[in-house]
Amino acid sequence: MARSRSEQAAWRREQLLDAALRVFADKGVDGATVKDVAQAAGVTPGLLYRYFDSKEAMVETLLSERGFLPRLRELGELRHDDRPATEVLTGLLEAFDRLLADNAELMAVFFSAAQARAPLAGLVGQGQRLIGDFLAERVAAGELRPHDTATAARTLFAAVAVNRRLGTPIDVSALVGLLFPEEG
Amino acid sequence: MARSRSEQAAWRREQLLDAALRVFADKGVDGATVKDVAQAAGVTPGLLYRYFDSKEAMVETLLSERGFLPRLRELGELRHDDRPATEVLTGLLEAFDRLLADNAELMAVFFSAAQARAPLAGLVGQGQRLIGDFLAERVAAGELRPHDTATAARTLFAAVAVNRRLGTPIDVSALVGLLFPEEG
Amino acid sequence: MARSRSEQAAWRREQLLDAALRVFADKGVDGATVKDVAQAAGVTPGLLYRYFDSKEAMVETLLSERGFLPRLRELGELRHDDRPATEVLTGLLEAFDRLLADNAELMAVFFSAAQARAPLAGLVGQGQRLIGDFLAERVAAGELRPHDTATAARTLFAAVAVNRRLGTPIDVSALVGLLFPEEG
Amino acid sequence: MARSRSEQAAWRREQLLDAALRVFADKGVDGATVKDVAQAAGVTPGLLYRYFDSKEAMVETLLSERGFLPRLRELGELRHDDRPATEVLTGLLEAFDRLLADNAELMAVFFSAAQARAPLAGLVGQGQRLIGDFLAERVAAGELRPHDTATAARTLFAAVAVNRRLGTPIDVSALVGLLFPEEG
DNA sequence: CATGAATGAGAATTCATTCAT
DNA sequence: TATGAATGAATTCTCATTCAT
Numbered sequence: 001m002a003r004s005r006s007e008q009a010a011w012r013r014e015q016l017l018d019a020a021l022r023v024f025a026d027k028g029v030d031g032a033t034v035k036d037v038a039q040a041a042g043v044t045p046g047l048l049y050r051y052f053d054s055k056e057a058m059v060e061t062l063l064s065e066r067g068f069l070p071r072l073r074e075l076g077e078l079r080h081d082d083r084p085a086t087e088v089l090t091g092l093l094e095a096f097d098r099l100l101a102d103n104a105e106l107m108a109v110f111f112s113a114a115q116a117r118a119p120l121a122g123l124v125g126q127g128q129r130l131i132g133d134f135l136a137e138r139v140a141a142g143e144l145r146p147h148d149t150a151t152a153a154r155t156l157f158a159a160v161a162v163n164r165r166l167g168t169p170i171d172v173s174a175l176v177g178l179l180f181p182e183e184g
Numbered sequence: 185m186a187r188s189r190s191e192q193a194a195w196r197r198e199q200l201l202d203a204a205l206r207v208f209a210d211k212g213v214d215g216a217t218v219k220d221v222a223q224a225a226g227v228t229p230g231l232l233y234r235y236f237d238s239k240e241a242m243v244e245t246l247l248s249e250r251g252f253l254p255r256l257r258e259l260g261e262l263r264h265d266d267r268p269a270t271e272v273l274t275g276l277l278e279a280f281d282r283l284l285a286d287n288a289e290l291m292a293v294f295f296s297a298a299q300a301r302a303p304l305a306g307l308v309g310q311g312q313r314l315i316g317d318f319l320a321e322r323v324a325a326g327e328l329r330p331h332d333t334a335t336a337a338r339t340l341f342a343a344v345a346v347n348r349r350l351g352t353p354i355d356v357s358a359l360v361g362l363l364f365p366e367e368g
Numbered sequence: 369m370a371r372s373r374s375e376q377a378a379w380r381r382e383q384l385l386d387a388a389l390r391v392f393a394d395k396g397v398d399g400a401t402v403k404d405v406a407q408a409a410g411v412t413p414g415l416l417y418r419y420f421d422s423k424e425a426m427v428e429t430l431l432s433e434r435g436f437l438p439r440l441r442e443l444g445e446l447r448h449d450d451r452p453a454t455e456v457l458t459g460l461l462e463a464f465d466r467l468l469a470d471n472a473e474l475m476a477v478f479f480s481a482a483q484a485r486a487p488l489a490g491l492v493g494q495g496q497r498l499i500g501d502f503l504a505e506r507v508a509a510g511e512l513r514p515h516d517t518a519t520a521a522r523t524l525f526a527a528v529a530v531n532r533r534l535g536t537p538i539d540v541s542a543l544v545g546l547l548f549p550e551e552g
Numbered sequence: 553m554a555r556s557r558s559e560q561a562a563w564r565r566e567q568l569l570d571a572a573l574r575v576f577a578d579k580g581v582d583g584a585t586v587k588d589v590a591q592a593a594g595v596t597p598g599l600l601y602r603y604f605d606s607k608e609a610m611v612e613t614l615l616s617e618r619g620f621l622p623r624l625r626e627l628g629e630l631r632h633d634d635r636p637a638t639e640v641l642t643g644l645l646e647a648f649d650r651l652l653a654d655n656a657e658l659m660a661v662f663f664s665a666a667q668a669r670a671p672l673a674g675l676v677g678q679g680q681r682l683i684g685d686f687l688a689e690r691v692a693a694g695e696l697r698p699h700d701t702a703t704a705a706r707t708l709f710a711a712v713a714v715n716r717r718l719g720t721p722i723d724v725s726a727l728v729g730l731l732f733p734e735e736g
Numbered sequence: 737c738a739t740g741a742a743t744g745a746g747a748a749t750t751c752a753t754t755c756a757t
Numbered sequence: 758t759a760t761g762a763a764t765g766a767a768t769t770c771t772c773a774t775t776c777a778t
Contacts, residue, residue: 008737028298030214034773044739046775055773111295112212121350147365151358158346159339166305174335179362181331189757189761196762218748228764233749373740373778380741396664398582402769412743417770479663482580489718515733519726526714527707534673542703546731549699560758586752596760598754607752 013051016041020058021066025105028112029059059109063119068103069126075099076130085138086176092134093160093172096127100164107165124161128153144180152179197235200225204242205250209289212296213243243297252287253307259283260314269322270360276318277344277356280311284348291349308345312337328364336363381419384409388426389434393473396480397427427481436471437491443467444498453506454544460502461528461540464495468532475533492529496521512548520547565603568593572610573618577657580664581611611661615671620655621678627651628682637690638732644686645712645724648679652716659717676713680705696732704731 019041023032034055038045052058075095100107110120132153138144156175163170203225207216218239222229236242259279265272284291294300294307316337322328340359347354387409391400402423406413420426443463468475478484478491500521506512524543531538571593575584586607590597604610627647633640652659662672684705690696708727715722 005737012737028212028214028296030212031298033771045773046740047738049774050737124346124350145365148358148362151354152362154347154352154354155339155343155359155362158342162308162342162346163338166308168338170335170338174332175339178332178336178339181329192762217746219746229748230750230765231763234762239748376741396580396582398580401767403767413769414744414771415742418741423769480580482583492714492718513733516726516730519722520730522715522720522722523707523711523727523730526710530676530710530714531706534676536706538703538706542700543707546700546704546707549697557758564758585750597752598761599759601753602758 009051016043016048016051017058017062017066021062021105021109024059024062024112025108029109029116030112059113059116062106062109063113063116066103066106067119067123068099068106069119069123071099072096072123072126072130076133085135085143086180089131089134089156089180090172090176092131093156093176096157097160097164097169097172100161101169104164111165124157127161128157131156145182155179196231200227200232200235201242201246201250205246205289205293208243208246208296209292213293214296243293243299246290246293247297247300247303250287250290251303251307252283252290253303253310255283256280256307256310256314269319269327270364273315273318273340273364274356274360276315277340277360280341281344281348281353281356284345285353288348295349308341311345312341315340329366339363380415384411384416384419385426385430385434389430389473389477392427392430392480393476397477398480424483427477427483430474430477431481431484431487434471434474435487435491436467436474437487437494439467440464440491440494440498453503453511454548457499457502457524457548458540458544460499461524461544464525465528465532465537465540468529469537472532479533492525495529496525499524513550523547561603568595568600568603569610569614569618573614573657573661576611576614576664577660581661582664611665611668614658614661615665615668618655618658619671619675620651620658621671621675623651624648624675624678624682628685637687637695638728641683641686641708641732642724642728644683645708645728648709649712649716649721649724652713653721656716663717676709679713680709683708697734707731 016037020037023037023040026032027036034045034048037058038048048058052061075092078092078095110116110123128150130153132150135144135147135149135152139146139149156179159170159175160172200221204221207221207224210216211220218229218232221242222232232242236245259276262276262279294304312334314337316334319328319331319333319336323330323333340363343354343359344356384405388405391405391408394400395404402413402416405426406416416423416426420429443460446460446463478488496518498521500518503512503515503517503520507514507517524547527538527543528540568589572589575589575592578584579588586597586600589610590600600610604613627644630644630647662668662675680702682705684702687696687699687701687704691698691701708731711722711727712724
């Protein structure tokens with residue numbers, strides 16, 4: 001059952017990224033040492049440099065390859081639906097909440113790495129736009145009452161994100177019911 | 185205009201904390217060096233150790249002496265009012281938003297320092313409780329429609345905080361109008 | 369002629385201890401810097417920390433691994449003999465003198481390191497006991513005149529040790545002849 | 553009862569030397585900081601530099617001004633006596649032992665300071681000569697049996713010094729009785 | 737592929753010393 | 758005289774990175 005050369009290499013690369021993600025999330029990028037990552041992966045520090053150019057390159061790789069912007073975009077494509085707006089919205093927010101939960105460690109890296117600020121803002125912007133567009137659509141369709149859809153999107157998104165980050169996840173149905181009581 | 189010895193010492197201490205706050209917010213606690221702080225303060229690194237035992241002690245001092253929990257609590261005491269609920273709520277949230285804006289750098293330290301997680305959670309909890317209590321009061325008084333006041337508080341608080349943190353402050357009136365359209 | 373990895377590591381460790389012993393003996397433990405030791409060993413200071421946890425750990429290692437108490441104890445076992453007492457005594461003291469000569473640098477460390485005081489006292493006590501027991505034995509056997517064997521042991525031991533330490537080694541035969549003129 | 557200017561200065565100088573002696577003996581010259589000395593004297597570090605040029609100068613001053621070579625020399629002058637040799641010898645050694653006891657701290661400095669080696673050797677040499685001369689005199693006078701007076705002097709001196717230094721002072725009468733049993 | 741010895745740059749911290757007050 | 762703020766040079770120690778094996 002020997003892995004082929006390139007399979008082995010790919011596997012090792014992922015294993016190192018896994019370890020890095022865990023360690024960076026735990027100690028912060030600056031607080032973690034290359035040795036910490038190597039130990040977490042069960043290898044020696046030198047090996048990391050066969051797979052990555054530098055510690056910083058590891059962070060960048062994590063941010064680009066493990067970023068969940070792609071999965072966030074996928075969510076956006078599922079929104080055209082004939083189900084009631086509040087139902088779709090609840091589904092969207094729940095999926096988003098799950099996405100954050102699944103990527104808690106990556107979020108921690110986003111928050112700790114100085115260079116990670118920009119991607120984070122991009123992520124949030126993307127999420128807000130997604131939800132904002134959906135709300136505007138359904139307002140236009142007369143299904144939702146007219147309201148400040150941009151502010152609503154930012155609010156919904158923030159409520160889910162902050163509480164997930166703080167380890168106190170919010171009840172999404174209650175949240176949607178709060179903003180759109182009539183439609184519940 | 186010579187400062188007395190003890191005045192000078194107190195002034196220098198504050199100056200060093202100012203510099204530390206700026207630098208830590210900019211580079212993260214781990215990313216910033218003692219030399220960075222000293223340079224920002226225009227002194228040599230050794231001097232920091234006349235005023236603080238260690239770099240870590242500087243962080244702790246910032247968190248305890250410059251924390252804004254006290255100011256947050258003051259806000260809570262202003263809430264009993266005969267003005268309409270939405271007006272009071274808007275005022276509260278705006279004051280809170282301003283508080284965060286005034287302490288943007290400290291917030292950054294809160295987010296970067298590992299040891300700062302707990303205080304941050306406390307801060308958020310405090311803010312949510314403050315707003316939740318107010319909403320419950322006004323619902324009980326029949327002024328606001330019955331709703332999930334805890335979720336509402338978490339939502340309002342999160343919306344203000346996240347957007348301030350991301351540098352995209354939210355329009356508080358619009359936010360309040362979103363949750364309480366009828367009362368506007 | 370390449371050394372294997374682990375051979376090289378063991379060799380390097382000893383080499384570093386050698387260098388440390390020389391440097392500590394020369395400048396005193398507090399007076400010597402880690403850089404001094406590294407330079408004496410022809411390596412960079414960082415390397416020392418692959419082999420020892422701290423400068424203090426180096427001193428402790430020297431004291432425990434290079435201590436000559438074991439060799440002193442061996443001497444004690446050689447004393448049961450059918451040769452004349454003064455001959456055996458001379459042999460013992462000469463062996464002891466050689467031991468001190470061989471370990472002059474370690475002695476210097478013993479004298480300079482604060483934490484080394486206790487082991488030093490132990491060493492001296494051990495040597496005095498060794499000689500005292502031997503003298504008592506031979507007095508009991510009627511070979512040596514009755515005398516204060518404990519004081520004699522302390523005296524002989526001190527005479528050898530002090531003069532070796534001061535770089536003016538004493539003539540052991542003359543020393544023994546001084547205390548036991550009749551038996552010569 | 554105010555002290556005059558120069559009296560005050562002289563007093564302070566001595567006080568600082570006292571403190572330095574205590575601290576250096578305790579922690580070793582290298583291990584003690586100027587701040588340590590200042591604290592022990594109840595003043596601030598800056599003041600030391602009004603009285604001494606440097607930390608090293610303090611050590612040198614201690615060694616030269618507080619050295620007990622002068623008192624040792626005085627002992628030498630008391631030796632011409634018409635009392636029996638062993639009695640005089642016992643008196644001399646006891647005086648010497650007391651001298652060492654009185655100057656235990658200075659001895660510690662002698663042993664710890666690198667630069668202090670030479671004075672120490674001088675001190676020992678002086679003591680040995682003193683006793684050696686006395687012994688030779690009394691041998692010449694036919695009072696003591698002919699023997700290796702130089703070795704005897706070194707032995708007597710070493711026995712007293714080492715045991716005093718180790719905190720296990722020797723019984724001087726027993727010591728003299730050991731070398732000159734017939735004369736006791 | 738994998739190791740771990742070795743380096744060099746720099747981190748936090750200490751401390752003798754100076755100097756304005 | 759005495760203080761203590763301030764400095765600058767070291768000191769101990771860490772760590773990302775390289776490289777021979």
